[in-house]
Amino acid sequence: MILNKTRFKKSDFILPQDIFAAGTDTSPITIEWALAELINHPNIMEKARAEIDNVVGRSRLVEEADIVNLPYLQAVVKESLRLHPTGPLIVRESTEECTINGYQIPAGTRLFVNVWAIGRDPNHWEMPLEFSPERFVISEEREKGKAVDVRGQHFQMLPFGSGRRRCPGTSLALQLVHTTLAAMIQCFEWRVNGGNGTVNMEEGQGITLPRANPLICVPVVRLNPLPLY
Template sequence: MEIKSTFSFTAAAFLLLTPVIFLLVIKPRRQKPHQKQQLPPSPPRLPLIGHLHHLIGKLPHHALTALSQKYGPVLHLHLGQVPAVIISSREAACEVLKSQDPACADRPDSIGTNIMWYDCADLAFSPYGEHWRQMRKICVLELLSARNVRSFGFVRRHEVDRLVETLRLSAGRPVDLTAEVFAVTSATTCRAAFGKVVRGRDELIEMMREAVTMSGGFELADLFPSSKLLNVLCLNRYRLLRMRRSLDRILDEIVEEHRSMISGEFGGEDIVDVLIRMQQNRELQFPITNVNIKAIIFDMFSAGTETTSTAIDWAMAELMRNPIVMEKAQAEIRAAVKGKTSVDEGDAEALRYLKLVIKETLRLHPPIPLIPRACRAECKVDGYAIPIKAKVMINAWAMARDPKYWDRPEIFRPERFEGSSADFAGSELQYIPFGAGRRACPGMGFGLATVELTLAQLLYHFDWKMPEGMSVDMAEGDGIAVGRKNGLFVVPTPYDYSIAI
């Protein structure tokens, strides 16, 4: 749950074609005298825009991987006025995420997170400190514990069963599986967070998608924070403020409805119920406000929907490209569920090969390819000084495809994880699909439960083929969670249970 995937062409053209304007509106920062520090190596930079020209027209994780291959695994860049350090090796990541974790445990600032996440009053973007520790403890123990994840099992099963029935009605015809899967994950997250599929869900989804795209720190006001004029001229700022007003309207209604009648959909607590209960806890060091509640439930909705659906979509795309792997996964599922007409969560948890498929999917397509941190105290990584307040971006995508750590890394081969100590929790730092260290994703268990059950049901109930004349498009799209650019159109054929009984 932890940067915008493409640098804005409009912003790039503006920066490159109108330098005179920038000379007028941006006051160059005078370098303060300080002791000499050995900064990481840096590629050639241009006046004013720094290294932004290296990102134009490319996906940032691709561009930064190419720069790291040329200049080294620890890079120092200037994104406009903002210093950034890019980490692209397991050894350097270990220093940032473990040895120097407290020093690099902040989040980068951006107008998107400040506006849409209520001045970072949530968990994902909150500054590191006592307030963050309290909120993480509440999220881990009260919202996303293993017990709570299990308690939402009925919601997951019900939504996935609805997906199966929808696909049966489309048997033999092309369907946009990307859209169908997104609908399932958004409904599942809505019901777990809010107790029901709320009015305004479509509007909430649209705002979420726009917000995460504009929260990566690549807006003009983010790149040149000293310029008050650029802050005023940043049109996306006003767009975000309009979305924030709409978001307030939806979330205020949800919170007030829960406050007047606290009860979950099936008699238990949903996430809003828990937060309201914790708000009434007078023993908390930092009282929970309505702003905190709104920021956290927007966290849960955006992370639980976007990253989960992205992982399922990438997995199905890779399986369509690798039919032998798909057949092996289907054979395992159909043998384990033989004699039954559906897959439950207990069945899904025991599917060893399916877990390998998910691991390999998240290696090639980590939900957040660039994990954002910010330096809050003096520290060194790989012998280099990291400037205070610098963005620190761990290129999880680059490490997961580095031939130094992986044999034939571009090939989709789930068997590589057999007997491997690499796990989802980031014990092996060349594989960190959910981050690592203090700011690792606390919603990993919730997301994986949805991914496992959805994939198991899709592979059990249907055989799959591409529409005639079409192939799988693996182009990457924009967003904080980098999904596929275009929908996955496939043809489902219902599985004949009588063969297995």
């Protein structure tokens, strides 16, 4: 049998616990970072909320099918993934010897791709440390080539990796993050420290880039009754 003639490594397999555990914290962390950025930038929050009100209205809850018609919300998520990728380091292994920027990389070398640094590289991004979803908004004034994709086709932004080993849950994660964040924007106003405070954006320790401090804020209902049905 072919199986008996093939030598497999442990890294060639995806274990069941990897499938169930890999996406349990990354999507919530992304939503938490995005909401924190929106609280700290109320003008961006209002712009995203106005788009949802214009497209969805205030008589029903936003749905997955609405996301395609919410380009500014998509830009907000992209910008959050650029600044706060939940996979800040991608692990790869070189298949053959090569030279990169004068450094000789032997075959079989374990490599770490710094996705966090790539997303903040001033060689690729204007004002890289500023939270600005407008950089992803396509208009008549902007070139179509600036429509950066998050699925690994543009190497200046790789929140889900790239190639055959990119995140297999990309589509599910994007559906979950967009829809959940949109519902939180649509249904509530979010206040910190009595409504006048800002959120601490310090990063914590961990392979999924968690926040150093939990996001503690007060949701204030803005739709009465809530359009849950």
